[in-house]
Amino acid sequence: MGETSLYPILPTFEKHALVNSMQYQEMYARSLRDPKNFWGGQADKLTWFKRYDEILTGGFKNLDAVWFPGGKLNACYNCLDRHLAAKGNQAALIWEGDSPDESKTITYHALYQEVCQLANALKKLHIKKGDAVAIYMPMIPEAVAAMLACARIGAVHTVVFGGFSSDALLMRMKETKCQVVITANAGMRGGKVIPLKHHVDEALEKETSVHHVIVVKRTEHVVAWQENRDHWYHEMIATESMQCPCDMMDSQDALFVLYTSGSTGKPKGILHTLAGYLVYVAVTYQYVFDYHENDIYWCTADMGWITGHSYTVYGPLCNGATTVIFEGVPHFPTPSRFWEIIDKHQVNVFYTAPTAIRALRREGDTWVTLTQRHSLRLLGSVGEPINPDVWEWYYRVVGDNRCPIVDTWWQTETGGILISPLPGATPLKPGSATRPFFGVVPEVVDDQGNAMPEGQMGKLVIKQPWPGMMQGIYGDRDRFVNDYFKAIPGCYFTGDDAKRDSDGYFWITGRNDDVIKVSGHRIGTGEIESAFIEHPAVSEVGVVAVPHAIKGESIYAFVTLKEHMLPSEKLKKELIQQVRHSIGAIATPDYIQWAEALPKTRSGKIMRRLLRKIANNDAAELGDTSTLADPQVINDLLSHRIAIL
Ligand code: WTA
Numbered sequence: 001m002g003e004t005s006l007y008p009i010l011p012t013f014e015k016h017a018l019v020n021s022m023q024y025q026e027m028y029a030r031s032l033r034d035p036k037n038f039w040g041g042q043a044d045k046l047t048w049f050k051r052y053d054e055i056l057t058g059g060f061k062n063l064d065a066v067w068f069p070g071g072k073l074n075a076c077y078n079c080l081d082r083h084l085a086a087k088g089n090q091a092a093l094i095w096e097g098d099s100p101d102e103s104k105t106i107t108y109h110a111l112y113q114e115v116c117q118l119a120n121a122l123k124k125l126h127i128k129k130g131d132a133v134a135i136y137m138p139m140i141p142e143a144v145a146a147m148l149a150c151a152r153i154g155a156v157h158t159v160v161f162g163g164f165s166s167d168a169l170l171m172r173m174k175e176t177k178c179q180v181v182i183t184a185n186a187g188m189r190g191g192k193v194i195p196l197k198h199h200v201d202e203a204l205e206k207e208t209s210v211h212h213v214i215v216v217k218r219t220e221h222v223v224a225w226q227e228n229r230d231h232w233y234h235e236m237i238a239t240e241s242m243q244c245p246c247d248m249m250d251s252q253d254a255l256f257v258l259y260t261s262g263s264t265g266k267p268k269g270i271l272h273t274l275a276g277y278l279v280y281v282a283v284t285y286q287y288v289f290d291y292h293e294n295d296i297y298w299c300t301a302d303m304g305w306i307t308g309h310s311y312t313v314y315g316p317l318c319n320g321a322t323t324v325i326f327e328g329v330p331h332f333p334t335p336s337r338f339w340e341i342i343d344k345h346q347v348n349v350f351y352t353a354p355t356a357i358r359a360l361r362r363e364g365d366t367w368v369t370l371t372q373r374h375s376l377r378l379l380g381s382v383g384e385p386i387n388p389d390v391w392e393w394y395y396r397v398v399g400d401n402r403c404p405i406v407d408t409w410w411q412t413e414t415g416g417i418l419i420s421p422l423p424g425a426t427p428l429k430p431g432s433a434t435r436p437f438f439g440v441v442p443e444v445v446d447d448q449g450n451a452m453p454e455g456q457m458g459k460l461v462i463k464q465p466w467p468g469m470m471q472g473i474y475g476d477r478d479r480f481v482n483d484y485f486k487a488i489p490g491c492y493f494t495g496d497d498a499k500r501d502s503d504g505y506f507w508i509t510g511r512n513d514d515v516i517k518v519s520g521h522r523i524g525t526g527e528i529e530s531a532f533i534e535h536p537a538v539s540e541v542g543v544v545a546v547p548h549a550i551k552g553e554s555i556y557a558f559v560t561l562k563e564h565m566l567p568s569e570k571l572k573k574e575l576i577q578q579v580r581h582s583i584g585a586i587a588t589p590d591y592i593q594w595a596e597a598l599p600k601t602r603s604g605k606i607m608r609r610l611l612r613k614i615a616n617n618d619a620a621e622l623g624d625t626s627t628l629a630d631p632q633v634i635n636d637l638l639s640h641r642i643a644i645l
Contacts, residue, residue, distance in 0.1 A: 004388075007395070007428040010404060017290050017424020024425035024435075031438040032464075038439060039067070039467055042283045043275075046318070047082045048073045049248050052275070056465065060490050063481060065465040066252055067276030074246040075255055075278050076119075076152035079317035080112045081246065088112075091322045094296070094345050095141050098188035098328035100337070103344070106141050108320075111148075114141075116244035117237035118149035124240075125180055125212045129154030129247055132176035132257065134210075135303075136160045136169055136196055138187030139327040142216045142233060143303050144313055146182045147256075154247035156254045158269070161304025162187050162194055164584040166202035168267075172259050175269060176474060177209045182233070184216040185223045190332035197223040204229075251275035257474045258306055260412040261524035262483060263495070263513035269474030270306075270412050277415045278318060280468030284416040284437060285315030288406050289349050290378060290423050298324035298341070299351040299380075305521075306412040307382055310468075311351060315416070330356050335363035339371035339398070350398075351380035351408075353520040354390055359550045361393050368397050378423055380406045383520035384552050385509060391430035409433035409508050411494065412522070413484070415468025418442065419506050432505045439466050444500050449488040452499070459512060460498040461491035514608065516545040516553045521586045525608070528555060528589070531582035535575055537565040542598050544612040546591070546644050555589040556615040556644075558637065560598055567594040591615070591642045599625075599633045614638055 014020055019027065031038040036055040043055070053070030080092070088109035096103045106114075127133060133155045137143040143159075150157040158176050160169050173181060187194035197215055201224055204210055215223070216233040255277055257269040285291060289311075297316050301307035303325075316323040324345055330338050338360065342350060360367065379399050381391070386407055395405055405428060408420040419442060421434040428434065436442050443451055444458040452458035469492070473480045487493040495515060498508045511517070514525040525543040532541040540560040548554035559575065561567060572592050579587050593615075599607045613622050614637050625631055 004429045004431075007404070007430070009424060009427055010402065013290070013404060013424040017422070019287055019422050019425050021425040024422055027438055028436070032441065035439055035464070039279065043068060043279045045282060045286075046073060046078050046279060052251055059465055060463075060485070060492065063485060065469070067467045068251040068279070071251040071275050072248045073251065073275060073278070074152065074249050075274060075314065076115060076148045077246045078278060078282075079148060079151075079314065080108060080115060083108050083320045084112060087320050090320075092317060093141050093144060094322060094324045096324060096326045096328070096341050096345065098190065098332065100333065100340070104141070111141070111145065113242040114145045114237065115148045115152060116242050117240040118145055118233075119152040119244040120240040121214070121236040122149055122155060122180065123153060123244075127153065127155050127180055129249075130156065130254070132156045132158055132178045134158050134160055134169070134173045134176070134178040134181040136162060136181060136183045136200060137216065137303070138162055138184055138189070138194065138196065138218060139302060139325050140184065140216065140218060141325065142182075142184070144325065147303070147309075147313055151255060152244060152246055154249050154253060157256045159256070159258060159304050159309065161302055161584070162196055163302075163586055164304070165581055166199040167582045168584055169199060170203040170206055170208065171266065172269070173203065173208055173210060176257055179209055180212045180214065181210055182214045182216075184218040186219045186221045188219065188327060190329040193219070193221060195221075249274055252471065256309065258309060258412060260306070261515055261522050261527055263515055263524060264526045265479075265524075266527065266530075267524070268476065268479060268483075270470045271472045271474050272415055273471045276467035276469065276471075278314060280416045280466065281310040281315040282318040284468070285311060285321075286319055287422055288408060288417050288420050288437070289351070289380065291319050291321060294322075295348045296322045296324065296346055296375070297349040297351075298326070298345070298347045300326060300330075300338070300353070300356065301351075301382070306415075310416050330360055335360055335367040336370055339368050339373055342376060343372050346375040348375055349378045349380070350376060351382065353383040354381055354386040355384065355519040355550060355552055357381070357386070357390050357394050357398075358552075361390060361397075362550065365397050373398065373400065376403050378406065379403045380408060382408045382410070384517045386431060388430035395430070404428060407431075407433045409506070413470045414466075415470065418462065418466070419508070429505055432501070432507050434505050436506075439464070442498075442506060443491070444498050444506075445488060445491075449491065454502050455499055457497055457499045457509070459488070460494045460496045460506070460508060461488050462494065463491050516555070518545075518553055518555060518586060519551045523555075523583070523587050527583060528557070528579060528587050531579040531587070532557060532559060532575060534582060535578045537561050537571060538575070540598055540606070542606050542608055542611045543589070544608060544615050546615050548590070554591075555587065556591040556593070556642070557589045558593050558595040558598055558611055558615075560595050591644070593637070593640060593642050595640075596636055597630065597633045599637070600629050601627050602629045604629075610634065611637075614641060615644070617641060617644070
C-alpha cells in the first residue's frame with residue numbers, strides 16, 4: 001500500500017467541516033468505550049414523543065439487540081413536521097424530470113400537506129399500522145410522499161425498484177401480504193416509457209392480497225383500468241384533509257421491508273425498524289456528507305434500493321436538507337446531463353455509483369468540462385469498489401481537485417454507511433473506503449474468525465451492534481441467523497472480502513459469496529439460475545460473474561439443455577427473455593455458453609468455483625479438480641468458452 005497516493009484533508013474542510021481528525025479520533029474512541037452514551041447523545045438529534053427507557057439492550061451473543069426500547073417517535077414527523085416552523089418554505093425536494101425541461105421544487109410545507117392527504121387516503125382504504133404497502137414508482141416526488149405517508153400512519157413500505165419485472169413485484173407483494181400498491185401509469189427513463197401500471201396489472205392477474213392500486217398520472221399514456229380497484233392518486237388526495245396525526249410508534253416497530261439478493265434462494269426481505277435505523281441514517285448523513293444548513297444534496301440512487309431509502313429520503317430529510325431526485329439516466333439527452341443538473345440546481349454534495357462514473361468517463365472529459373460545477377463541495381461513491389483510476393478522474397475532472405470523495409461502504413442490511421472517510425477528518429486513498437464510522441468495529445478475519453495480519457485479505461466482519469442494523473429477514477428468523485451470524489459466531493458476517501493496511505484503512509474488494517453487482521445492482525446468481533430453469537428447454541445452469549469495464553461485473557451463464565433440445569440463436573434470445581421476465585432487465589446475461597455438462601462433485605453439486613475460472617479464462621488456476629465426477633467436462637467447457645469483451 002506504500003505507493004498509494006495519499007490525498008491530504010483539504011484546508012477548507014479542515015477548517016469548516018463538522019468533524020476534524022482530532023475530533024474523529026476522540027469521538028470514535030468514545031463511541032467504542034461507551035457506546036450507549038455516545039448513541040444516546042446522537043439520538044437526541046431526533047424528536048421523540050416519549051424518550052426511550054434504555055439505549056441498547058441485548059447484542060450479538062443472543063441476537064437480541066434492541067435500540068432505544070421504550071421510545072415513541074415517528075419517522076415522518078422527524079422528516080417533515082419538526083422542520084415546518086423554521087423551514088416550511090425551504091425546498092425539501094428538487095425534482096428533475098427525465099426531460100431537461102421538466103423540474104419542480106417542493107417545499108417542506110407542500111410535501112407535508114401532500115403526505116398528510118395521502119396518509120388520509122390510505123386510511124380510507126383501511127390501511128393501518130403494521131400493514132404492508134408496495135411502492136412501485138418512477139423517481140418522482142410522489143414516491144417520497146408515498147414512503148412518508150406510510151411512515152406517518154405506521155404502515156410498512158416495500159419499495160420495489162421500477163426496473164423489476166411483474167413477477168419480481170408479485171413475489172414481493174405476496175410475501176409481505178400487501179393490500180395496496182402505489183404506482184404510476186408510466187415512468188420515463190432516457191426518453192423511453194416504462195409501463196409500470198401495466199406491470200402491476202400483470203402481477204395482479206395472479207392471486208394476491210392487493211385490493212387497491214393508487215396510480216399517479218405521470219404522463220398522458222392511457223392505461224387499462226379496473227373500477228373499484230384502481231384509483232387516481234390526484235383524485236384520491238384532492239378531497240383529503242391536509243392534516244393527519246402521526247402514529248405514535250414504538251422504537252422497534254417496522255419502518256420498511258426492502259428485498260435484496262442473497263447467495264442462494266429467493267431475495268430476502270430485509271426488515272428495518274424505526275428508531276435505530278432513523279438515528280443511524282440521520283447521523284451518518286450529517287457527518288459523512290458534512291451537512292451544513294442550506295446544502296443542496298443529490299444522491300442519484302433509485303428509491304428502490306437502500307441508498308435511495310437512507311440517503312435520498314430519510315437521512316437528508318431528517319436533517320432538514322434539500323434533496324434532489326432525478327427521474328432519468330446519466331446519458332440522456334447527452335452525457336453532460338449529471339453535470340448540467342449540478343449547475344442547474346447548484347448542487348453542493350453529489351453521491352453516485354462507480355458504474356455511472358465509469359460510463360461517463362468513457363465519454364471523454366469535454367462533457368464534464370463544458371459545465372461549471374462551481375457549487376460542488378463534496379463527492380461520494382457507493383455500491384461497489386471504485387477503481388483508483390476512476391477515483392482519480394472523479395476527483396480531478398468532476399471535482400476540479402477541490403472536492404473530497406467519500407467512498408462509502410455499506411449494505412442493505414446495515415441500514416447506513418459503516419466505513420467511509422469523513423471529509424474533514426480522513427486523508428483519502430483512492431480505492432479505499434478508509435475508516436469505520438462511529439461505533440462500528442470492523443475486522444478482517446480468516447474462516448475461523450482469527451484476525452488477519454495487516455495487508456492480508458480475509459473476510460470482513462463487524463464485531464458490535466450499531467443502530468442501523470437490520471432487525472431481521474421478513475418471516476425468516478432462521479435465514480437471518482444462518483446467513484449473517486453462523487460463519488463467525490458473535491460477529492456480523494458481511495459477505496465481503498477485505499484487507500486492512502498499516503494505516504488502519506479498509507480496502508473492500510467485493511463479495512465472497514454468489515452475490516454479484518451488475519452496474520451496482522445486487523443480484524444473486526442463484527436467482528438468475530432459477531429464472532433460466534423455468535424455461536422448458538433448460539436442464540441445468542450455472543451462472544457466474546465476469547468483469548466488465550463499465551458495469552463492474554456482468555453475467556455469464558453455462559446452460560445445459562434437456563435431451564433432444566438443440567442450441568440456437570433463437571433459443572438464446574428466449575432464455576434472455578425468460579430472465580428479463582422473471583427478474584428484470586438488470587439481470588440480462590451478457591454471455592450464454594451451451595454446455596454438454598457442468599462440472600460437479602461426486603455428490604452432484606455444481607462447482608461454481610470452476611465455472612468462474614473457466615469464464616474468466618483462468619485455466620491455469622483451476623486448482624484441485626480431483627473431486628470432480630468427470631474431469632473431461634472442464635476441457636469441453638474451456639474449448640467452447642466465449643471470449644469476454
Ligand atoms: C458492495 C449498497 C466496495 C459490497 C449500499 C456490499 C461496496 C454490497 C461499497 C452491498 C464500497 C457497497 N466499496 N464495495 N464503497 N459499497 N459495496 O446491499 O460488496 O446493494 O456487500 O448496498 O455492495 O450492496 P447493497
